[in-house]
Amino acid sequence: MTTKPVPNDDTKSGDKDRLEGEGSYSGTRAYNKATKDFIATGKIDKAAHDARRALDSDEASDLAAAEAKGKAGDPRGIDRKPAKK
Numbered sequence: 001m002t003t004k005p006v007p008n009d010d011t012k013s014g015d016k017d018r019l020e021g022e023g024s025y026s027g028t029r030a031y032n033k034a035t036k037d038f039i040a041t042g043k044i045d046k047a048a049h050d051a052r053r054a055l056d057s058d059e060a061s062d063l064a065a066a067e068a069k070g071k072a073g074d075p076r077g078i079d080r081k082p083a084k085k
Contacts, residue, residue: 020026038044054063 054060
């Protein structure tokens with residue numbers, strides 16, 4: 001028997017602490033809303049200009065290091081399988 005995933009609608013269930021895991025519906029909704037709200041502010045050009053300036057500053061090496069750490073994935077080892085004994 002197969003079951004269909006049921007979206008976690010925090011507004012209906014009242015269970016805001018429910019663990020959804022990676023790719024959660026509520027996380028996607030929150031990200032999409034924040035992105036839409038930011039676009040609506042009209043501050044995209046300023047943010048892009050500020051980012052370019054940061055990449056051309058003394059902060060560039062710190063930003064590159066943070067990017068590399070993020071791209072490395074799983075910095076806390078959460079997804080690593082325990083060593084077999």
